[in-house]
Amino acid sequence: MSTRITLPDLDAAELGPSGFELRRFLAGELPAERRAELERLLATDAAFKARVDALAAEERAEQAAFALEVPLPRFLDEVEARVARRSPFAWLRSLRLPGTLGALVAAAAAIVLFVRAPDDELAGTRTKGGARVGFFVKDEGGAHAGRAGEELTAGDRIQFAVKDDADMGAMVLVGVDGKGVVTVYAAESVQGRVKGEEKTRLLPASVVLDEATGAERFFVVYGAEDVDTLRAEVEAAAERLASSGSDLSRTERLPLPDTHVQSSVHIVKIAPAPSGP
Amino acid sequence: MSTSQHLSSTRPPGPSQADRQLLTELYRTHGSRVYSRCLYLLRDKEEARDAMQEVFIKVQRNLAEFRGEASPLTWMTRIATNHCLNLIRAKRAAWHDKYKREVETGEHTKSLGPTLKENQQLLQLALAKVEPAVAEAAIYYFVDEMTQAEICQLVGLSAPTLRKRLREFIDVAREEIKKAVPGIEFQEAPI
Numbered sequence: 001m002s003t004r005i006t007l008p009d010l011d012a013a014e015l016g017p018s019g020f021e022l023r024r025f026l027a028g029e030l031p032a033e034r035r036a037e038l039e040r041l042l043a044t045d046a047a048f049k050a051r052v053d054a055l056a057a058e059e060r061a062e063q064a065a066f067a068l069e070v071p072l073p074r075f076l077d078e079v080e081a082r083v084a085r086r087s088p089f090a091w092l093r094s095l096r097l098p099g100t101l102g103a104l105v106a107a108a109a110a111i112v113l114f115v116r117a118p119d120d121e122l123a124g125t126r127t128k129g130g131a132r133v134g135f136f137v138k139d140e141g142g143a144h145a146g147r148a149g150e151e152l153t154a155g156d157r158i159q160f161a162v163k164d165d166a167d168m169g170a171m172v173l174v175g176v177d178g179k180g181v182v183t184v185y186a187a188e189s190v191q192g193r194v195k196g197e198e199k200t201r202l203l204p205a206s207v208v209l210d211e212a213t214g215a216e217r218f219f220v221v222y223g224a225e226d227v228d229t230l231r232a233e234v235e236a237a238a239e240r241l242a243s244s245g246s247d248l249s250r251t252e253r254l255p256l257p258d259t260h261v262q263s264s265v266h267i268v269k270i271a272p273a274p275s276g277p
Numbered sequence: 278m279s280t281s282q283h284l285s286s287t288r289p290p291g292p293s294q295a296d297r298q299l300l301t302e303l304y305r306t307h308g309s310r311v312y313s314r315c316l317y318l319l320r321d322k323e324e325a326r327d328a329m330q331e332v333f334i335k336v337q338r339n340l341a342e343f344r345g346e347a348s349p350l351t352w353m354t355r356i357a358t359n360h361c362l363n364l365i366r367a368k369r370a371a372w373h374d375k376y377k378r379e380v381e382t383g384e385h386t387k388s389l390g391p392t393l394k395e396n397q398q399l400l401q402l403a404l405a406k407v408e409p410a411v412a413e414a415a416i417y418y419f420v421d422e423m424t425q426a427e428i429c430q431l432v433g434l435s436a437p438t439l440r441k442r443l444r445e446f447i448d449v450a451r452e453e454i455k456k457a458v459p460g461i462e463f464q465e466a467p468i
Binding site: 003004005006007008009010011012014016018019020021023024027029031059062063065066067069070072075076078079080082083170187188189191192199227228231 | 296297300301304305306308309310312313322326329330331333334337339347348349350351389390391392393394396417421422423424425426427430431432433434435440443444447451454460461462463464465466
């Protein structure tokens with residue numbers, strides 16, 4: 001037994017292919033060119049072939065154990081039961097209404113839900129593909145879709161929603177507040193989106209508003225660059241805007257080239273009403 | 278052929294039958310990986326099965342995004358990892374105790390591997406001690422054996438930020454392993 005553990009050198013060059021890339025290779029997910037490279041390596045490098053064979057054997061064993069522990073029929077039944085328990089119409093089913101009446105009531109409920117669904121109604125400024133940024137405000141009833149220029153107070157919790165642009169490679173969401181403070185809320189790769197199938201998605205983190213009052217604007221910017229480059233560019237543009245003293249309730253764009261796609265939305269933070277005696 | 282293409286071309290009409298067909302295909306192509314990730318993090322077959330079902334329901338609800346993914350394996354691995362880390366985050370101390378009990382009663386401290394990657398059960402001691410974002414990076418690096426470049430691309434981090442998170446994780450892991458295995462020594466990787 002070893003009594004000494006060697007720590008990884010995070011600054012050392014990493015030689016590929018990684019264990020994860022090999023799993024993608026086995027799953028048939030690699031692009032044709034990379035796949036061909038690894039297949040050539042398999043044919044010429046015995047050590048590499050042994051590594052791939054070992055991983056394939058490990059995956060086969062894992063799959064066999066999985067099939068025993070989670071049999072497919074049981075899995076399907078359990079997922080269906082789980083979904084049914086959460087369906088917004090589960091209460092209707094429990095009423096056991098006669099066929100036609102039940103169907104009519106369910107259809108009416110579906111229409112109400114559809115009309116109220118805020119899915120694609122982002123409040124941000126429009127781009128060629130529609131508005132690309134919006135937010136939801138947590139309230140007593142759960143949450144509501146935020147409006148452009150909505151007045152909010154310190155302690156209010158909001159969560160951003162964006163609609164990606166499939167032609168772009170990365171997204172940065174940045175905020176500029178009335179005090180000139182720039183905050184990056186998200187910076188991520190959006191590669192692999194399918195044109196025409198972009199959907200509004202909620203970003204995972206929510207934000208609690210601080211006590212600074214005045215207008216605050218949130219800009220989402222999509223660019224063809226990698227995440228780091230785009231982030232640096234957007235941050236610099238946001239800093240320029242912040243230091244210019246522009247009216248954030250009216251300034252809808254960051255000073256960036258037109259090759260970027262950008263959409264923005266603003267809120268107005270007001271002081272909380274004084275509490276009563 | 279990618280899984281996403283396969284799914285879109287074989288999905289039959291009719292919502293109920295289609296859902297069942299889709300779930301069956303996801304189960305066959307990615308089920309064992311998702312289950313394995315959930316089991317690794319949750320250490321309990323029932324909880325892992327529950328978590329796996331939640332992951333598949335999320336995939337069903339975000340089908341368009343799933344089909345647009347160049348790597349469904351990466352996408353599902355990430356959803357499973359984050360789902361389990363969220364469960365752990367809700368009760369960090371309890372999870373840490375659970376991992377600790379398992380290490381104390383298991384054989385992990387009797388047959389240590391020479392590197393951190395080869396001591397994955399011990400690494401779990403740190404998972405419940407760090408922020409989920411740090412734990413996520415560590416799992417991709419130590420468990421999934423992704424390169425730092427792959428992790429940066431997946432999570433949308435810069436290389437320095439990723440290294441900062443990994444260093445934070447290693448520091449916590451060191452302390453936790455020292456407590457679990459008295460007398461253990463650590464050495465930096467040889468240059």
